[in-house]
Amino acid sequence: MLPPRRFLPSFSLLSAFEAAARTGSITAAANELGLTQSAVSRQIAALEAQLGVALFRRERQTIRLTLAGDGYAREIREALRRISNASLTLRANPQGGTLNLAVLPFFGSRWLAPRIGRFLAAHPGMAVNLVTRLEPFDFRFDTLDAAIHFGPARWPGAELTFLMQEKVVAVCSREFRERYGLAAPADLLNVPLLHLSSRPDAWENWFSEQKIAFDALHGMLFDQFAAIAEAAAAGLGAALLPRFLIDRELADGTLVPASNAPAVATSGYHLAYLPDRATYPPLAAFKTWILEEIAKEGAPPSGA
Structure with a gap:
């Protein structure tokens, strides 16, 4: 059984977070996702608000994962990888x-x-x-x-x-x-x-x-x-x-x-x-x- 919807962030929020966590940059994440920097920042802020946890430390023009954010990034990256593999498998064999x-x-x-x-x-x-x-x-x-x-x-x-x-x-x-x-x-x-x-x-x-x-x-x-x-x-x-x-x-x-x-x-x-x-x-x-x-x-x- 799936957990309540409030614990299931949208795919767009998770993608923005994962890209920023992996690249260590809002700018790089925005370029990768084809979004503006402000859009990526808003999505990460929305994710943090939904979870009630700070995922990044903002230091001037840079971001760094918090301890909680680092663990969450690893889990989300694996989940997105599995979703991607499942989608590729389905496309390769749609029947x-x-x-x-x-x-x-x-x-x-x-x-x-x-x-x-x-x-x-x-x-x-x-x-x-x-x-x-x-x-x-x-x-x-x-x-x-x-x-x-x-x-x-x-x-x-x-x-x-x-x-x-x-x-x-x-x-x-x-x-x-x-x-x-x-x-x-x-x-x-x-x-x-x-x-x-x-x-x-x-x-x-x-x-x-x-x-x-x-x-x-x-x-x-x-x-x-x-x-x-x-x-x-x-x-x-x-x-x-x-x-x-x-x-x-x-x-x-x-x-x-x-x-x-x-x-x-x-x-x-x-x-x-x-x-x-x-x-x-x-x-x-x-x-x-x-x-x-x-x-x-x-x-x-x-x-x-």
């Missing part, structure tokens, strides 16, 4: 039925993007907006409907639908493998290893799976799979990468197995969403489609 989905960058570009056209073709009128996110977030304070998540469940209040298991394989460039004479898994103890910041213990788990004792494992650190794959292809080190996301590189020889060890199972991928969003038609349709797509291709040998 409605838009799914706002968070995806992991490499999974989104390598696995989902090449297939999403089949979903759209099967569901005319629906649209999908993809946003990359590396970490879990709170759906209650975001505009996203769902997220494709890897690893242990860290989504308080969210419902998780299992999608697929991941398996990783140690890979490197062909020149790198020949330079270090790699063959057995233990050979990788003596070469530069590339690490993913979100999975700092990946190599430790891999060596433990191979029953190989190890000391500290050092090497370059990366924040995304795409960058670590490029580094491995450039011969900077060996990397642990999801098998099914590097089929292209393995097929053309850009990357090769760094040892004779089989792929190692890690964790799984889930579709996360709030329970009260589960029946939203675009999300329900997408959930059914992606599960069918995965089943149709057979359980992939890995994920990321």
Whole structure:
């Protein structure tokens, strides 16, 4: 239920306030909004009168946010951003039925993007907006409907639908493998290893799976799979990468197995969403489609 109207300032008042707060200038805000300085000043004064709170300190020809005004500006800026995004989404798909989905960058570009056209073709009128996110977030304070998540469940209040298991394989460039004479898994103890910041213990788990004792494992650190794959292809080190996301590189020889060890199972991928969003038609349709797509291709040998 919306609060009483007296607590809902008009859009014009909020826009004037946000512009002045962001630019720190009545003049700049007026230029941005196509208004006169006096009009912007009147709108801010009207907002302060409606709220009963001083939002700015006036110092000669300058303005500065009060402590209360600074906090209010942050909230209003986010609210206006969400209204703007909702309007853009509606204009892009006026028939409605838009799914706002968070995806992991490499999974989104390598696995989902090449297939999403089949979903759209099967569901005319629906649209999908993809946003990359590396970490879990709170759906209650975001505009996203769902997220494709890897690893242990860290989504308080969210419902998780299992999608697929991941398996990783140690890979490197062909020149790198020949330079270090790699063959057995233990050979990788003596070469530069590339690490993913979100999975700092990946190599430790891999060596433990191979029953190989190890000391500290050092090497370059990366924040995304795409960058670590490029580094491995450039011969900077060996990397642990999801098998099914590097089929292209393995097929053309850009990357090769760094040892004779089989792929190692890690964790799984889930579709996360709030329970009260589960029946939203675009999300329900997408959930059914992606599960069918995965089943149709057979359980992939890995994920990321």
